[in-house]
Amino acid sequence: MTSVSPDARRIWRGVRLPLAVVLLIVLTGTLLVLFRGEQTTGALEPGSYEPGGSRALATLLEREGVKITTVRSAAEAKGFAAGTTVLITQPAYVPKSTFAEIRRNAEHVVLVRPSSGTVEEVLPGVRVTGQVETESRVPDCQAEDPVAAGSATMGGLKYSATQPRARECYGGSYLEVPGPQGTVTVLGAPAPLTNEWLADEGNAALAMRLLGKHQRLVWYLPTAADSSLETEKKPLSELIPAGWSYAALQAGVAVVLLALWRSRRLGPVVAEPIPVVVRAAEATEGRARLYRKAKAAAHAGEILREAARARLRPLLGLTRDVEPAALVESVAARTGRAPAEIGALLYGDPPADDAALVRLADGLDVVEREVERS
Template structure:
């Protein structure tokens, strides 16, 4: 007889091609990862090659001799900010005290799309006034860097300043605020600094003039996990406006009153008339007829015996789990009957017919009366 089960050679021939394809894919992916090296991702990350990253700008600045220390915490930023340009990509995650110290020590600070709340804390004279479409815009101002760069991809948040020397360019999406502690530039959009838009219009010229003025550019990437933010975190209760607290209290009182109004109250017991009254004797007779119709004399006899045993145990002071032998001996001692006779009556063979069932019922009834009289 020839076996039709596949052997090892047949299995290998069937799977070697798929295995070779899988191995080739894994090997190619591994080589590509090793060739590209370690990469970072994220918006304006100086090591990111993504469209929103800043790898192209960082490379151009380094070729011009600008040193770019990358920092991610407030403590690190304060340590290297002196006499440098500081680019802050997420101003909302910079503590107020940290920004003040950076502004005192740095020559130039660039904020990318700061929120109105952040401006109120770090630049009280500057406010956000609206939104602009991001597109190529002319400088329309007298600031040196925008005029030299020309048209650039600007838009996003629009800013305005109360300082008389402040320069609003590109429709207000570029704001230059000079001061005794250095210049602060606010950008309404990060687009001209990204890999995707750096080569468009005058974006590269604007970015190079804005961030390459000094020997060092501190590329500050704040994160929510900065330990310096722990002291400024507020509990949830402080973030809820007072009006909401009063509204919640009133709503709670209303819910309690509604529950009390709609809750069920206990009243008098309601008696319902029974539709059919069945007397106990009739129920017994009906059950007996069913046993008779089914010719279940044996089952009926066992039911009678079990009921009799259940009534005899408490009369004799025995527990419900008393052994049959103990019940038989106690009944025999109380009635003067022979144990064999009592055992046959309480635990004997089932009755074979209706006549035997009647005799069994009579015998059980007599024994119970004898125990009660004893």
């Protein structure tokens, strides 16, 4: 007999092509990873090729001779800030004391989209006045860098300042605040610094002028996990506004007064033996009042019918599982009434109101007495 089972050679011929394709894909992927090297991701990351990254801007700055130092902790930012431009991508994570030291040592500080609470804390006199759509905007000011760059993709938060020398540009989404310790520039949106928007309008020119003023640029990417900020973190009590503390005190007083009012004594405690004996008539009357209050005439009627059927079955010698028709025939034969009348009484429509419920109860009582007497 000749075997038709595939041998090793046939199996190899069948799988070698798919196996070669899989190995080629794995080899290609490995080579791509090795040649591309380590990739960084994240918004405004100088090594990120993503639309929100800033690899393109970092490359342009390095070609112009600007040395970029990327830091991720407050300690590093303060150590490298002297005589440089410092870009802070997440100002909300930088405490006031850290920002003050950076501003004191740096020549130029650029803040990207600082919130209302942040600018009020680190830049007295500066506040957020609203928000505008990110789009192409003209400088509409006399500041040197925006005028030289021309139209740019700006928007996001709007800022204003009480300092007379401060300059608001691009509809308020760009604010330049000169000071004795150096200039602080506030951007309402990160668009001009990103890969996605850098080639549009005058974004590249604006970004290069902002970050390329000095030979060294400190690219500070703050994070909430920065261990060097542990000593500068505020306790929760300092983060709660004063108004909330006063409201909490008022609410506490109100709760205490409510507790005193609700816990007042109405008299001595009355001892009552348990269990309490309740007469059957009182229980029946109380239950009837509950049904009446709930307007449950139909439910009460079904209870009366079921009780009557339970009492009639033993009187007629019938079992509990007897069919309704058999029970009706037996009652009709014993009382001499028509089966239709008995069926309507024992299995008819539920009573619609209290008057119908009373008539039903009377009818059931009469039938039971007739069966007992017969």
